[in-house]
Amino acid sequence: MDPERGDRGGEQRSPAEATSDVGVRRTVAAVSAPALAATRLTLPGVMDAKGRVDESRLRMHIFKNGGVSPSERGLAWRFLFGMYPCSSTALERPLLHEQLAVRYQAMKRKWQQVLPASIRIRLNGTDAELVAAVKYFDQRQAQVQQQAQDQREEVRDRLAFLELQAQILFERYTFDLEELKEAIRIIDKDVPRTNRCLTYYLDKGLGNLLVLRDVLITYAAFHPEVSYAQGMNDLCSRFLEVLDSEVDAFWSFSCYMEKFSKDFRADGLHRKIELQADLLKELDPHLYAHLVTETMESFTFCHRWLLLGFQREFEHSDALRLFEILSCDHLELISQQVDRARYQERLAQKCSTEDNPESELQTINTDFTFELFICASILLENRESLLRCRDDVQLIQFATSLQGTLDLNSTLKKAEQHFFNYCKRCAWGYMSGHCGGQESKEDDFLYQLRNLFF
Incomplete structure (x- = not known):
């Protein structure tokens, strides 16, 4: 199959289907290996044989043990902050993750289509590190998208269906463009101030700053009642570093903000x-x-x-x-x-x-x-x-x-x-x-x- 043409058994695909395939490739690019691996991990003592989590026991475990180990943290946070329902099983979570990834990419693509000039962070040329970050980010995206083309047919078809659902869901969503532009302006000032001394942002990891930016803009675009306030970059950075996934960071950060967004007012x-x-x-x-x-x-x-x-x-x-x-x-x-x-x-x-x-x-x-x-x-x-x-x-x-x-x-x-x-x-x-x-x-x-x- 030619992944660019999207041919299937000699059948000519419609422009809508072809557009959907582009979204699928972007979606797969956003599903990092650590994120997928997290769906297969376990939390001893708080997770049953089918992978369901006892929420009260998880919270008690975190408190009485003074936190969780670094190896458990990524999975524990996905339950603690509500990205995964504690009632979900290990078999259900990979499919749930696909749905979250497709939906996130549809949301991000929506604001990028409305404000194409804001897709890239505006640099004044004085920050050589951020110039390098853009280069690292572009290289990494190209590599991951190339890998995504090797997905099996059945996976591509399933993701294409989810993509179509997401497009319908957000088709009529509108933005207050002036407010969103103002939020992006502040985000572009705050993201470079995120602690670059962290290992996660060193060397080629600088590209993660651009991932953080996309997460923050997507959140602001679809949560206008909260939008963006100074300090959210540092808070969201924690989720991105621990979960090492753009998709997972967005949904976990969003769940956290449902409870604590009032603190930013x-x-x-x-x-x-x-x-x-x-x-x-x-x-x-x-x-x-x-x-x-x-x-x-x-x-x-x-x-x-x-x-x-x-x-x-x-x-x-x-x-x-x-x-x-x-x-x-x-x-x-x-x-x-x-x-x-x-x-x-x-x-x-x-x-x-x-x-x-x-x-x-x-x-x-x-x-x-x-x-x-x-x-x-x-x-x-x-x-x-x-x-x-x-x-x-x-x-x-x-x-x-x-x-x-x-x-x-x-x-x-x-x-x-x-x-x-x-x-x-x-x-x-x-x-x-x-x-x-x-x-x-x-x-x-x-x-x-x-x-x-x-």
Whole structure:
């Protein structure tokens, strides 16, 4: 068969079918060997014989083991961030991956057709590394597309059908061109600022910067309510590096942003900073009072920590571990609502009387996420340095000085202790007001709480 003409048994193919074949070749080019290999890997202890994953066990495994091993990380992230349903089997995932790859390529091709001038990053000639990156990228794409022509007939036909479905799905999708052009302009400024010291972007790996750019533009084009905000390049870079696949990075990043896109809006970030201040006020009122003086009116100096999951404060491999620990949602107060409700129900049955009926009190602020305890532990560990700061400039200098210096294991241990003490204090306050502080009931709650750690 001539892959360029698309002849099949001497039958002349239509222009639409020929166009579909071009999309297939691009699709196959996007399905990297690591991505396909990941569909055949296993996660011992959390995956059954058919390849289905126990989601709660996966999240507990990540938290209690301080992350996953580098060899498990790629597969674990595909489930953790929702690219693959945990209920999918090992036989189903390769087919699911083909569908995701075809759909992604159709989305990318859509904005490239509308804005052909934006297909390539605009270089001013002053960045020799990026000029080389474009060369590496083009060479790699040509090689992979040549390999794609050797696909078996049945595979090509299946992908062609999926391509036709994707074309129909996105045929009527329209863009706000001015907003998309503005997003691309900012992306083209931010992508070159992505950490090029990472092994993933060294030498010919520089071409991965262009892959990152395509992922970010495609996301912005099809999520106009979010579009692009500064910092997303660093966040998306994690997914691309760990998954080593353009397609998988896009879908995993998209799933992550479904939950956390609000953090990139002013109101969402403002709310998170308010919560951080409230938590510090609970843990250390004196330090809190110092940081909210007239010359230091907010906690914005640590907003990047919260926005990007402390990406620059820890050594790179530790930052990846922390990111997956925070994303597993194991130690979140909101996840304890059922157990706490059951506990308080038992407590109410034993302690309430008909003469003194009281409504159940909210004893714990469930908006305090574990990342806030991580941030608080960093602030408390550097308490003396913070107390010496007198204005926002000094606070920013302090935050900058911590980059790459923090120890993850120590920080996690302290954050867990602050979390435990906060819950203990809240529970004790509740029981003191309702039951006279009976220790057996406190022990019952603390026993359940300790089980979250060990």
